[in-house]
Amino acid sequence: MDQRTGTGLPASFELAWGVREQPNKGPKRGLSLDRIIATAIAVADAEGLRAVSMGRVATELGAAPMSLYRYVATKDELLTLAADAAYGPPPDVPLPGEDWRSALARWARAERDGLRARRWILQIPISGPPTTPNAVAWMDRALRCVEGTGLDAGERMGVLLLVTGFVRSNVLIESQIVEAMEAAGQPAETRLDGYGKRLAAVADRARFPALHAVIDTGVLDEESGDENEDFDFGLDRVLDGIEALIGTRSLRP
Amino acid sequence: MDQRTGTGLPASFELAWGVREQPNKGPKRGLSLDRIIATAIAVADAEGLRAVSMGRVATELGAAPMSLYRYVATKDELLTLAADAAYGPPPDVPLPGEDWRSALARWARAERDGLRARRWILQIPISGPPTTPNAVAWMDRALRCVEGTGLDAGERMGVLLLVTGFVRSNVLIESQIVEAMEAAGQPAETRLDGYGKRLAAVADRARFPALHAVIDTGVLDEESGDENEDFDFGLDRVLDGIEALIGTRSLRP
DNA sequence: CAAAAACTGCGTAAGTGATACGCAGAAAGT
């Protein structure tokens, strides 16, 4: 099922795009790519990415693992498609008359929401630039937000990569913290109060003065009350930086 | 070998930090954590991350796979330590009297250089915030760059996360492109000239107008002549955004 | 209508990988 045709994409991707003709010979299919993908997502949602194996997905479908290979060439391919479907369609941005900053911020928040709901997406090894339908749709929407700002095509792409990179990075780091806190179900007498204290136990104060200055304030030992604070901080910096660039173009939407 | 003590870190991490006492009974060790880590790195450097297995590392060391478990509790632990060692020590920033922006930019570039030399680092699943020696050292150095700028501890951490997130994301995206180009060794007659063309073959122009506007310019079909261009663009945006924030603090280094 | 072609599902199998368990021997402590 790795029959690449004129599009250069794997056949399963063409299926996802709806540009591949259905076979017209052979028995009726008992499976479908959509069902396989949906099942992979359900397993990941319930038990995390590591639980997603070809065998597991097949079992959930009441099929044999090898039959999945009629639809996807490799497990990696299935995971890529699962991530794409899990992303879902992009937000409706920009609204008519909406300024670029507001639109892009909404886009970023929507991506963040989606990733936080399905953190396993970020664990999927990616082996190429986005070529799946939803990923591409999200790209288009972000690019629309910065059209008419005076940025050239390369810069618009740069902005897209910057913002999406920030979002994914932010959620990834948050996920790491969430995971560490869940893993903190260690024997009670060995459990430290937080990350900062753990660091302080091994990191020499004389050698890491700036880090200790931060640890001493306690910010590394507790979650901030507002779960959006870190994200908003970073997003504002990014948008400020983009705004500075757009300002140099003397063009406003 | 998952004997957590007062630091709350895995024993192998304590070894990496040099805060774990060496056992004083039993036969002389034929292996060492450093050698195991170095071997894992050598394999990853030569053949990529997927080639790194406990069996492969053991074979390279002339040992049995199970003996590695005297030193690390899991393969994930080994990979985390390998990534840390591969990162190496941080750059010497800030220089005396160096302004925050220059220092932070140098820090970012150094991280980028390291990651580009060893792209496999970005493929390692990470399951918690940094607790290994070099990672922590890099953190400290970045924090030093923004000390004295008027940012509070939380904001300094936010800046660190923003910059490192940007660097890693930038290199990851670049790696995806590099990988796709290497994978483009497909049958010649099915090979398109570039990513943009592949997208154009499936992405409907009416549905994705902003994306097509970018594709039409050709920027998605060729590598830019300057391999630093994308990175510098993003870094400048990020630094501009941070600069805007620091400006509101009315404090200058 | 029969044969050929294409397709579907899946049984069997091979190879690989991570890691649990426990043995035997080495070295230090009592």
Add this chain to the structure above:
DNA sequence: ACTTTCTGCGTATCACTTACGCAGTTTTTG
């Protein structure tokens, strides 16, 4: 000398991905 701790590793289990090919289904072709 005996006990304790540690090291290396043989054996084994379980799980996973995917190659190969068989048998049956369905459409197309002559």
